[in-house]
Amino acid sequence: MLSAHSEQTAARDATPARGTATATAGAGTHGGGLPPQSPRPPRPRYELPVLGAIAALAAVLCMWGIDHSVYHTFYAAAVRSMTDNPVAFFFGSFDPGNSITLDKEPGFLWPQALSAMVFGFHPWALVLPQAIEGVACVLLLHLLVRRWAGVPAGLLAAAFLTLTPVAVGLGRSIVEDAPFVLLLLLAAEATWRAVARARLRPLLAAGVWVGVAFQCKMLEAWAVLPALAVTYLVAAPTTLRRRIGRVAVTGAVAVAVSASWVAVATAVPAQSRPYIDGTTNNSAVGMVVGYNFLTRFTSLGVDAADTGSVVAGETGPDHAATDSGSGKGSSAREAGGTGHTAGRAHHRGPGMGNSVLKMFSPGLATQTGWLYPLAGCGLVWGLAAARRRLVPRTDPVLAGYLLWGVWLATFFAAFSFGSVTGHTYYMGVVAVALAALSGAGLVRAWGAYRAGGRHAWVLPAVTAANVLWAAALTLYYRHFFGWLAPAAVGLCVLSLVLTGVGRALAARRPRTAVAGLAAGLAAVLLIPAAWSASALSPRYNQPGGMGRVGPAGLSGGGGPNRLTPPRTRLLAYLTAHRDGAKYLAAMPDWADAAPYIIAANASVLAMGGFTGQVPFPSPDGLGRLVDSGELHYVAVRGTQAAGRQRKADEHGGSDRYEATAQHTGTAASPTTTAITRWVTTHCTAVPPTAYGGTGSVQLRLYRCGQRR
DSSP states (O other), X not given: OOSHHHHXXXXXXXXXHHHHHHHHHHHHHTTSOXXXXXXXXXXXXXXXXXXXXXXXXXXXXXXXXXGGOOBOHHHHHHHHHHTTOHHHHHHTBSSTTOOBBOSSOSGGGHHHHHHHHHHOSOHHHHXXXXXXXXXXXXXXXXXXXHHHXXXXXXXXXXXXXXTOXXXXXXXXXXXXXXXXXXXXXXXXXXXXXXXXXXXXXXXXXXXXXXXXXXXXXXXXXXXXXXXXXXXXXXXXXXXXXXXXXXXXXXXXXXXHHHTHHHHHHHHSOGGGSOBOTTBSSOOHHIIIIIITTGGGGGGGTOOOGGGTBOOTTSSOSOOGGGHHHHHHHHHHHHTTOOHHHHHHTXXXXXXXXXXXXXXXXXHHHHHHOTTHHHHHHHHHHHHHHHHHHTOOTTOHHHHHHHHHHHHHHHHHHHHHHSOOTTOXXXXXXXXXXXXXXXXXXXXXXXXXXXXXXXXXXXXXXXXXXXXXXXXXXXXXXXXXXXXXXXXXXXXXXXXXXXXXXXXXXXXXXHHHHHHHHHHHHHHHHHHHHHHHHGGGSTTTOOTTBOOXXXXXXXXXXXXXXXXXXXXXXXXXXXHHTOTTOSBSEEESSHHHHHHHHHHHOOXXXXXXXXXXXXXXXXXXXXXHHHHTTSBOEEEEEOHHHHHHHHHHHHHTOHHHHHHHHHHHTSOXXXXXXXXXXXXXXXXXXXXXXXXXXXXXXXXXXXXXXXXO
């Protein structure tokens, strides 16, 4: 791929870009006139076959075993509800009765809901959109890097991303980062077109893409704006005043599109939409700004309470309880605990700290950071070369380094100082920048090696550094493919020998150097490729989970495809005695309600939101639902929990009871405690024999009528 012929082709591909840069630099100096469009260079014959093979590999890694996907309990329940009615679809209701939303904006689940509408509600139908988005990211990254650094660099970047474990995990997951990364890449592609010809329309399109990405990951989408803005402000071939004005207008477009869902949710009367999860005041702004952003920076002393966000210190806005399809969380739930308490044991995940150096921890770096040395070398060397050559500001090579360098620096800093709560799938946006810079860096190193001189040593040096870094990361997981590190080091030694010999015999044996490059590339990719391929085994990855791949991945478990016999009997009883109520019952939390929603699309109200800290419904609100006839049945924790509550009330020990309940999973918040007190006071217990009991879940059912 990086033969002498391909190198010459890459040089031909770069020539029009340099010509355009020179012409546009002059145009910018003389008032912003545009140069004539440069003809496109011919496409190398090897490009499409190699790209097709890379895309096919990405498709296999993302889709293999998709028919064995599992439900992620929390998100699957929401998707099932979103297929039920338009209100649930738009607001992201957790239940089909539209009582409460997800704890984030629902844009990332819209493709999953549409897929379920087309193919039916199956676990694989929910994973399929992310698999397609993962392959699309690979193809789009190739296009971007190809325009910037040539065909070989584009193909290398696509291959690097394909074999990055986090990229494979995203394609096999149900999380929001697969569509999020794709949308940011679309924004980058539009910005690149805008920079090349100083055009406003594609720049505005970039703002729209960022706004759509906001619907997936909220304020994190704005972290890409510095990269896009700097690239256009520096490299667009037009006047400074026009550049600043266009960037400002694009920023306004991005903000307007970003705020669209929040604006609608705020404008719609509270009684006409679901309660906004994650908040104490039913505020979409509080959910987006406070709960999903400021709470990530509590380690820096940030307080999100004033925004209306729930205080997430006890459980936090963390879906770790349902990691890998809620495998361990579901097990705890079946045993009578809560998903929240089960998840806290796995809050950060194996090998992950929460310091500013977390990006170098084995838990995160093994998912996305295998190419740190190569990408870092590519970025520093590229910027230094641009400075040394005094290239014009409109030079496209400089623009590419600005785009990917600022992209990487911004997200790297955000994740270093913010909390990622053990979620490796956050690293998808970092992986694309690393792949782009690594592809360009390797091509530059190869060119310097072929040219000889004082930079010829960079290729073997960066290869050795990258292999040693990857081998060091594997030390934390000694029992996972223990042969990988020695094999990678062996290939690296072979590469160093061949490149050394190839340098000495460059004129007579050029193929020796190519063999050395191939051995070095194999050494660099061996370990991450093996980790990525492990996703094909259900032992190391479960489609439908949270995107973690390798020995740190959690497999098995998942949400139920069908109800257990006790739950089936309870559902039959509630259906038979519904008496026209809107809700079959209110459940203590989302993990109790989700099985009924997933298996039967039952209208079940989940109390307390995702964290269990949300004051919905309040005791008075629950009473109004009962008085209006919308709710007749409420399930609370079993008699053991209720007995402890009464005993605590008698002895004034509510604080001690709350601490015990939080630890054992029998209560989630003061609101839940108040609900339990209200229900046991105002409602009548239904004998378990009437509905066959609820099995190991330890719920107690109450019938509520007119308030006494």
